Amino acid sequence: MKRLLLDTNLLVLWIVGNLDPARIGRRRLEAFEGAHLSRLNDICADFSHHVSTPNILTETSNLIGSGKQQLCRGGCDVLAEYIATLDEIYVPSVDTLKAPFFAHLGLADASLAVLARRGDHVLTADGPLYGMLMGHGIMVENFWHRVEVTR
Numbered sequence: 281m282k283r284l285l286l287d288t289n290l291l292v293l294w295i296v297g298n299l300d301p302a303r304i305g306r307r308r309l310e311a312f313e314g315a316h317l318s319r320l321n322d323i324c325a326d327f328s329h330h331v332s333t334p335n336i337l338t339e340t341s342n343l344i345g346s347g348k349q350q351l352c353r354g355g356c357d358v359l360a361e362y363i364a365t366l367d368e369i370y371v372p373s374v375d376t377l378k379a380p381f382f383a384h385l386g387l388a389d390a391s392l393a394v395l396a397r398r399g400d401h402v403l404t405a406d407g408p409l410y411g412m413l414m415g416h417g418i419m420v421e422n423f424w425h426r427v428e429v430t431r
Contacts (some may be wrong), residue, residue, distance in 0.1 A: 284329070284330045285401060289404075289405050291362075293405075301314055307351065318425075344356060369393055371394045376393075379394060402420040
C-alpha cells in the first residue's frame with residue numbers, strides 16, 4: 281500500500297483551500313484556482329494513508345501561520361488533525377546532506393526527496409523539486425500534469 285506524500289505548497293492548498301476556498305489565488309496560494317483544489321481532493325481521496333516529514337509539516341505550519349498571523353481561521357487545527365492521522369517520518373538533517381538535494385532544494389524538500397526514495401507516492405507542484413527527483417530516478421508525480429492549467 282503506497283502512502284501519499286504531499287509537498288508543502290499542496291498541503292497548504294489542501295488545508296487552507298478546504299477551509300476557505302475564497303483564499304485560493306491569493307496570498308500563499310497565488311498559483312492555484314478552485315479547480316486545482318477539487319483535483320487535489322480527488323487525488324488525496326485515492327490514498328488511505330499519508331506520510332510526511334517534520335520539516336514539511338513545520339514549513340506548512342509556518343505558511344499557514346497561527347494566532348493573528350494565521351492565513352485562515354482553523355488552519356492550525358486542521359493541520360493538527362492531519363498530523364494526528366499520518367505517518368510522520370523523521371529524516372535526520374545530516375541524511376539530506378548525503379544526497380545532492382539539500383544545496384538545490386533546501387531542507388524541507390531534501391527531506392521529502394530522501395523519504396521519496398523509500399517508495400511513497402510523491403505529489404508536488406514544485407517544478408525544480410520534480411525535475412531534481414526525476415533526474416535522480418525517484419518516482420514523483422507533477423501535480424500540474426494532473427490538472428488542466430487555465431492560467
